[in-house]
Amino acid sequence: MAARSGVKKNGFQFWKEDLGSPKLIVAPMVDQSELAWRLFSRQHGAELCYTPMMHASLFRQSPKYRRENFATCAEDRPLIAQFCANDPQVLLEAARYVEEDCDAVDINLGCPQTIAKRGHYGAFLQDEWDLIAKMVNLLHCELSVPVTCKIRVFEDIDKTVRYAKMLESAGCQLLTVHGRTRSQKGMLTGIASWEHIKAVKENLSIPVFANGNIRFLDDVKKCLDETRVEGVMSAEGNLFNPGLFHGEQLACWSAVDEYLSWVKLYPPSISIVRGHLFKLWHHVLQTPGYDHFRDKIATAKTIEGFELVSSELKSLLLSNITEEELKSEYSCTIGSIPYWRCQPYVRPSCDMKRSRAADGPSDNGGQATPANRKKKRKKVSDSSPLTGNKEGSVKKQWMLCVLCRTHPMGLKCVNKLCKRCCKIKSAHDLIDCTGHRLLFKTKFEKMKEQQQDQSVQIEELATVT
Template sequence: MDSIPSPQVEKRRKLGGYEFYREVLGSPKYIVAPMVDQSELAYRRLTRRYGAQLVYTPMINAKMFMDAQHKGYRDVNFDIPSGEEGAHASSSTESDRPLVIQFCANSPTHLLAAAKVVEAHCDAIDINLGCPQEIAKRGHYGAFLMDEWELVFEMINTLHKNLSVPVTAKFRVFPSIEKTVEYAQMLERAGAQILTCHGRMKEQRGVNSGLASLAHIRAVKEAVSVPVFANGNVLFAHDVARVLTETGADGVMSAEGILYNPALFRGLASGSGSSSSASEPTSTSTPTPASLTSEENPTHDGYQNLMHTNPSHADLALEYLEIVRSLKTRTNVGAVKGHLFKLMRPALGKEPQWDLRERLGRIRVNPKKMDEGLDEYVKICEEMKIRMEVSRRPNAHRFRSHTTARPRHKRSSDRPRRAPALASTTILQTVAATWGRWKEGEEEKGGVVEVGDVEAVTPEKRPIESDVGDSEVMKKARIEVDSVPASVAVAA
């Protein structure tokens, strides 16, 4: 008797290029960038509620992800056991799709092994070819692979041939448009199905970042046949249409803008605050964004428009904390504090709120007692909301923009940033303590360091100067900081 053949499970065809962009991702135009320690699950959920159509995870180090010596690194960076990261919408959880997981690596073997672990929990794997930070230079990844075309080709091609999901790449530009185009075409030949072009060179970072070159991005878009996302120069809602028009890109990716205002994309998709082109329906259990129910004066159109795309930062902070509390997936305590500093930055920098800023900086959260720490954060955010309530309403004279979520304004690199002094310690002591913590590996390097309750832009060997304080020591406190670490997330 002939044996009955085993039933064959039909293998779904892997889509690529525009077919993948349309049918799997849902033709997204509004995209949240991968941000080191800052595009974690809780913040991804917040941005999706306000119009983000595609979100990337923070950059994950592929070698450490697979290294048994780094216990806990895998669950901290992508917690598969909790069942929430990369989950589809259901009656019990909000969707974390569409989702792209980003890795950094310099070994095709390590990269493939890490990608295989998570491929069932995402829609694509992205390779970081754009990180310009010193930590990337030391680790030999990101933008510091830009001159090693054979290695880059091999990494992309290895994933392209061996994964069940597409591979994408995010990269920075060369000074020459011609070389940038040639590089992008090489990435496409290797198998990258979407290219994200950050229109800055690797030397452009921190306060020296300058403007991204939209001309480079347009040239890349015109030279390749796969979708292209434009990254750079997007801080406000009106920047989105301008960048799309000037580059011809298929989507706009924001890092810094979305970090300070998670509602940056709100209302841009068909006049609503949520994606109209998502690849799956939104769960009916998805909460309504908090600020949608905020009081708004219908007689002030300008005020309404501002509050729509730049809502109350205190409301956003409280909503974020509620998401953190609701998750089984653990949120890094440093990420929580970092988000609160950035969300409420417009008011925390004002003298009447310096006490809240200092209280926020002093909170120390035990990861094993997260709820207690969240309670302390909630108290500060609720007090901030009360203080902002009067100011956030329009009046006949002026609207106080420090009540709304908005990005910080970068200072030019030819003069030092003045930072308000702490009430309880000196700038010298605080920076020294921060430097010590970084030396122990607790902080990343970059262009901005939040020192306790002071945010100071600090490029390498850039002086921090403070002339605000009660004592002579605090006046004219000037120090040289060599490669000060950063707590502000840098787009990977």
């Protein structure tokens, strides 16, 4: 890629000359697309990377926040820095800190999480077109680098196209389209719509990237052929299999060792490293006989600690895998890849969660127990009806969960279950448990109401038109 000159390029000239015509892109991910991970991903085919999403107001105010959230180096190019914001001037001031160290500044208009709703940014700005246009245009006019945007789609394709054209008119020079709506998250994540992305591409004169449904390299090729976009972005697919863009499923221990070598050169926070290891080891930790390593990763507090746990897990794996299995071929389809190779994470749908709950709780189906639950686990163990406190005294006897018969029942649980079993049952039956503060029914009904409101708005707009 040629070095960026002092002249700001726009549209396709920017995509070709400043970015080097990238087709394989690592998405901006909060606490996950840090410098060490970006360099690791570039070694395995990534042609363009984004920084994690950074909060513009905090970035502008706090030198500590800037140090902790933005780091780069000569090898980390091309690079796009992403911010979330709802104030044009604040966004501009934050962007000025990074414009000399990146190739573009991206505005996050696609985050659908609750924290984005509370902070009033991301996808929760998508109905405020005047405000968005002001933010885009101010950066377009004032920054020395181009401004880009990342959005989610509306249910209505025509409205999505109008939204994208508004962004282009305001000065956006490259648009990434995540083919899911704002409400498609959690149990309602579903399939991303490439039809929406294709419609946007056909109606814009700037480069477009597609995001969504990328699990294997074949999916990248299919997306490029179907949508005709300039590039394909991967988030979750890249996190669970950093070899995605090379069309390979790395051995988990190989991916972990390589990532940790980058971590030593460009250390992020321990929590960020832990998050990556849980994803790289995910399918191994879901396999009986290895699930106890989850707690070891959760309680490790140093890079050396992560290395020791990973080395122990690697040794156990290699002792259980034959030479023939290591060399054997497999098809790149869900369920066909050996558990010890990096592979896509299949996000459970609402129906899948109900099916799992019907079979009862699994010993290895949960996520890793964080370190701060260590005392709680010890307390539960010590509270067994057969365990005494000090000599001559006995702790209170706890009633056991009626499902697993292992953990104590929540004192206020309406289902008379431990929290883990209650979570599974509540997800399966779509009910609330105020005792455990589980609000599956409430959240599900709220999302349905939002979808219905959007449908009514679309119908009213169609009637007016």
